Amino acid sequence: MSILIKNIKQLIQVEDESVRWVAGSDMSKLPLLKDAFLLLDKDEIVDFGLMKDCKYSADMEIDAAGKLVFPSYCDSHTHLVYAGSREIEYIDKIKGLSYEEIAKRGGGILNSSKLLHDTSEDELFEQSFKRIQEIIRLGTGAVEIKSGYGLNPQDEIKMLRVIRRLQEASPITIVSTFLGAHAVPAEYKGRQSDYVDMVINEMIPQIASEGLADYIDVFCDKGFFTVEDTERILMAGMKYGLRAKIHANELDFSGGIQTGVKYNALSVDHLEFTGDEEITSLLDSETMPTLLPGAAFFLGMIDPPARKMIQAGLPLALASDFNPGSSPSGNMSFIASLGCIKLRLLPEEVFNATTKNTAYAMGLDATHGSICKGKKANIFITKEIPGYEFIPYSFGSNLIEQVILEGKIIPMSR
Ligand code: NIG
Numbered sequence: 075m076s077i078l079i080k081n082i083k084q085l086i087q088v089e090d091e092s093v094r095w096v097a098g099s100d101m102s103k104l105p106l107l108k109d110a111f112l113l114l115d116k117d118e119i120v121d122f123g124l125m126k127d128c129k130y131s132a133d134m135e136i137d138a139a140g141k142l143v144f145p146s147y148c149d150s151h152t153h154l155v156y157a158g159s160r161e162i163e164y165i166d167k168i169k170g171l172s173y174e175e176i177a178k179r180g181g182g183i184l185n186s187s188k189l190l191h192d193t194s195e196d197e198l199f200e201q202s203f204k205r206i207q208e209i210i211r212l213g214t215g216a217v218e219i220k221s222g223y224g225l226n227p228q229d230e231i232k233m234l235r236v237i238r239r240l241q242e243a244s245p246i247t248i249v250s251t252f253l254g255a256h257a258v259p260a261e262y263k264g265r266q267s268d269y270v271d272m273v274i275n276e277m278i279p280q281i282a283s284e285g286l287a288d289y290i291d292v293f294c295d296k297g298f299f300t301v302e303d304t305e306r307i308l309m310a311g312m313k314y315g316l317r318a319k320i321h322a323n324e325l326d327f328s329g330g331i332q333t334g335v336k337y338n339a340l341s342v343d344h345l346e347f348t349g350d351e352e353i354t355s356l357l358d359s360e361t362m363p364t365l366l367p368g369a370a371f372f373l374g375m376i377d378p379p380a381r382k383m384i385q386a387g388l389p390l391a392l393a394s395d396f397n398p399g400s401s402p403s404g405n406m407s408f409i410a411s412l413g414c415i416k417l418r419l420l421p422e423e424v425f426n427a428t429t430k431n432t433a434y435a436m437g438l439d440a441t442h443g444s445i446c447k448g449k450k451a452n453i454f455i456t457k458e459i460p461g462y463e464f465i466p467y468s469f470g471s472n473l474i475e476q477v478i479l480e481g482k483i484i485p486m487s488r
């Protein structure tokens with residue numbers, strides 16, 4: 075079916091040819107057309123331009139007068155397959171315990187790991203599917219999902235199978251990342267390198283043989299996995315064609331950023347602890363620095379030096395980190411608000427960081443992240459609003475009225 079969207083007040087993030095990412099001062103340029111049309115056919119963007127040049131008709135026409143059209147958000151870092159929730163730890167945090175203190179007491183990731191172990195694959199799918207439906211209505215059209223609450227071969231594979239079932243069951247584009255090295259499980263306490271051996275010798279070969287993961291991740295940070303552990307795991311993953319996307323420098327100057335760059339990671343994520351050395355290592359690399367302001371906000375941690383990174387010429391991506399412990403929300407419009415409010419990014423910068431640059435950070439830049447002929451027909455239409463700046467400004471509001479994924483209209487009421 076073809077869909078013609080007409081009279082669009084602002085058609086955001088248009089490009090004639092897809093560039094892989096935007097960096098430095100280009101981050102503050104958001105290409106758009108005013109009074110525009112957009113033509114979709116089947117699952118593709120076929121054409122766009124100014125209304126005065128529109129000569130098309132289509133099976134369905136949508137009048138978007140007063141409204142904006144965006145390419146769907148790409149959320150390049152989530153852990154949205156999880157069991158249950160952790161609001162009790164949230165209260166511990168309010169009372170003053172730190173993320174690391176909660177983790178040391180067997181809470182945190184290990185708590186989610188126990189809940190996941192006790193939850194069947196079908197139940198895990200149902201819980202996760204609800205989150206997928208929620209983020210679709212919040213404008214996300216592509217999402218990366220990590221394993222990492224299994225922490226043994228059976229449960230890691232259970233998570234990755236659920237991710238595969240989500241891919242089959244929903245119109246959103248999903249990529250999957252194996253994060254066996256998310257935390258050391260209780261039974262390996264004091265034997266971290268044995269656990270790393272198990273990740274390398276048992277988990278990676280099994281997961282690769284079933285084709286269950288696109289990428290590999292390690293939580294390379296203080297109190298979690300060392301640079302040496304990370305290097306061993308990334309090398310093992312590379313043998314199976316798994317490119318790295320790693321958790322780095324959330325809790326300390328862990329060396330994670332430099333390690334990610336050294337192994338040509340697609341992205342390094344979190345980056346609260348980023349100094350001159352880290353910035354230098356990222357320049358001239360193909361690794362996308364990805365900030366997760368939901369986590370820093372929720373945990374009350376320091377913010378990464380976003381402006382300094384852009385001024386140095388780096389690109390930035392912003393993702394939700396949707397997970398039960400440090401960012402229990404996948405609302406990318408709210409992430410855009412946090413980008414402006416907490417990281418002092420401009421609205422243009424946050425939209426580049428949540429569409430184009432996150433598409434790159436999940437290996438989807440050729441097909442997602444912009445309004446470009448031939449790319450996926452994944453878009454959202456806003457309510458009537460003054461302009462794109464109104465979205466991050468109106469923090470907490472859902473201004474998205476209609477979502478189209480794979481060229482099909484998604485029902486918004488449930
Ligand atoms: O990205 N930093 C490590 N992992 C997750 C948190 C997961 C959890 O607490 O459940 C994160 O913030």
Ligand code: FE
Nearest residue numbers: 151153321395
């Ligand atoms: Fe994360």
